[in-house]
Amino acid sequence: MPTNTPTLQEKFVPPSLDLPWEQDIIALRRDFHTHPELGYEEVRTAGIVAERLRALGLEVRTGVADTGVIGLLRGGKSGPTILVRADMDALPVAEANAWEWKSSTHGKMHACGHDAHMATALTVARLLAQEKEDLAGTIKFMFQPAEEGLGGAKRMIEEGLLDDPRPDYALALHVWSDVEVGKVALKTGPVMACADAFTARIVGKGGHGAIPQQTIDPVVIASQIVLALQTTISRSIDPLQPAVVTVGKVWAGSAFNVIPGEAHLEGTVRSFDEGIRTLLERRCREIVEELPKAFGAKGEFHYERGYPATVNNPQVTEMVQRAIVNELGEDSVIEFTPTMGAEDMSLVLQQVPGCYFFVGGRNPVIDAVYPHHHPQFNIDEKALGIGVRAMIAAVKECLKQ
Ligand SMILES: [Zn+2]
Ligand SMILES: [Zn+2]
CATH class of the missing domain: 3.40.630.10 (Zn peptidases)
Structure with missing residues (x-):
């Protein structure tokens, strides 16, 4: 018709x-x-x-x-x-x-x-x-x-x-x-915000998925890091100041029944204020480098400042x-x-x-x-x-x- x-x-x-x-x-x-x-x-x-x-x-x-x-x-x-x-x-x-x-x-x-x-x-x-x-x-x-x-x-x-x-x-x-x-x-x-990028590498100890006691599981640690990074926004900065931390990429492992040796995270951090920018960089670094130590693992953090x-x-x-x-x-x-x-x-x-x-x-x-x-x-x-x-x-x- x-x-x-x-x-x-x-x-x-x-x-x-x-x-x-x-x-x-x-x-x-x-x-x-x-x-x-x-x-x-x-x-x-x-x-x-x-x-x-x-x-x-x-x-x-x-x-x-x-x-x-x-x-x-x-x-x-x-x-x-x-x-x-x-x-x-x-x-x-x-x-x-x-x-x-x-x-x-x-x-x-x-x-x-x-x-x-x-x-x-x-x-x-x-x-x-x-x-x-x-x-x-x-x-x-x-x-x-x-x-x-x-x-x-x-x-x-x-x-x-x-x-x-x-x-x-x-x-x-x-x-x-x-x-x-x-x-x-x-x-x-x-x-418009500043746009920074970070990568994190968590180094644990791989092994059999059924024998976790012989490993240091970087996937479990990386998961906790993802959650802990969100507390930078909710607990470290003034609630009246806008800022965002996003983990956009998570990767680890090669098989469903294997605990991998490493896990990787990538994300972006954005805010409008140089002081908050510096604070967020420091807090994200502390979380990625310090949190894995409690599990016997190692965290490496790389932060790159993008556009202001x-x-x-x-x-x-x-x-x-x-x-x-x-x-x-x-x-x-x-x-x-x-x-x-x-x-x-x-x-x-x-x-x-x-x-x-x-x-x-x-x-x-x-x-x-x-x-x-x-x-x-x-x-x-x-x-x-x-x-x-x-x-x-x-x-x-x-x-x-
Ligand atoms: Zn565009
Ligand atoms: Zn454009």
């Missing part, structure tokens, strides 16, 4: 923003979406970014941290330097959407929205370049590789990102699946918020609920006062409801135009300072 119910594809019409660049930004985002590239492999992506920035008359530096691109837009008048950042990498996720513009590479997908960030930043560059002569200051565009865990921002900083000219303010946005399209969410202070917490500067956030309210209206701006996810823009924000804000992409009507990194992740593309307007308003406000 034919029905009049539109398919999801039909419902997904490009938004009309009545802006001259709207079709271009959508085409750009969809092109990036169709051609996802993983961290440090963004060769095609960076090529398009560099070519576009050059065509706009920006000074372009390529090959920063392998595939990163820096574009400098020097305004006609003197003023501060504002860094605007977009990330370029996709994820090793097999896309489960059926859009015409879905990933053409199986097993790779822009499942976090970095395609939208690039399209937005390139459009911001395009619109600001049109009024270059009137701009009082410099805009430094940072297109970074490898945000998803591989540390692209750190390498770009090591390769001179923040030098000559040194940014006075830093801005970035992320499309956000938990925020309704049409809204922009901001918050001063920490918005992403912390928004209060003055800059207030400025940006004011600018976005002026541009989009009071109703469009909401307070962001911090997330335990992590982000390496945090490293830039440790050195340059700035604001990292979130542009709503959620719309149940077109099924844009899946979380970031999900195989069906998608955004309402109205977020692109809203992101451009919000970012330009923020840049102009910073230029006034």
Whole structure:
């Protein structure tokens, strides 16, 4: 039976923003979406970014941290330097959407929205370049590789990102699946967590599963460690402070009736505060190294610090918020609920006062409801135009300072 119910594809019409660049930004985002590239492999992506920035008359530096691109837009008048950042990498996720513009590479997908960030930043560059002569200051565009865990921002900083000219303010946005399209969410202070990783090895003594008295069973000890690690959150830190310890990987043994010689754990530790971060590292170490001793076993612990917490500067956030309210209206701006996810823009924000804000992409009507990194992740593309307007308003406000 034919029905009049539109398919999801039909419902997904490009938004009309009545802006001259709207079709271009959508085409750009969809092109990036169709051609996802993983961290440090963004060769095609960076090529398009560099070519576009050059065509706009920006000074372009390529090959920063392998595939990163820096574009400098020097305004006609003197003023501060504002860094605007977009990330370029996709994820090793097999896309489960059926859009015409879905990933053409199986097993790779822009499942976090970095395609939208690039399209937005390139459009911001395009619109600001049109009024270059009137701009009082410099805009430094940072297109970074490898945000998803591989540390692209750190390498770009090591390769001179923040030098000559040194940014006075830093801005970035992320499309956000938990925020309704049409809204922009901001918050001063920490918005994303630090993300650390640990491994633990418990060395006991293996033997026959039926003769435990001749062994030191590392599986039983590892099980107690998993539970004891949770007490770091419930007993060692202030209950009003957010933090999480997750053991995501447990492995030991090779047969059901053999007590193995070792057991291994791997996990992640996240919080918003450096003091809590240090405390959790110490408590996890004590548990893994000391608890096995009570059983005659040995515990080895290795802790690796990942991205720090992403912390928004209060003055800059207030400025940006004011600018976005002026541009989009009071109703469009909401307070962001911090997330335990992590982000390496945090490293830039440790050195340059700035604001990292979130542009709503959620719309149940077109099924844009899946979380970031999900195989069906998608955004309402109205977020692109809203992101451009919000970012330009923020840049102009910073230029006034
Ligand atoms: Zn992500
Ligand atoms: Zn992301």
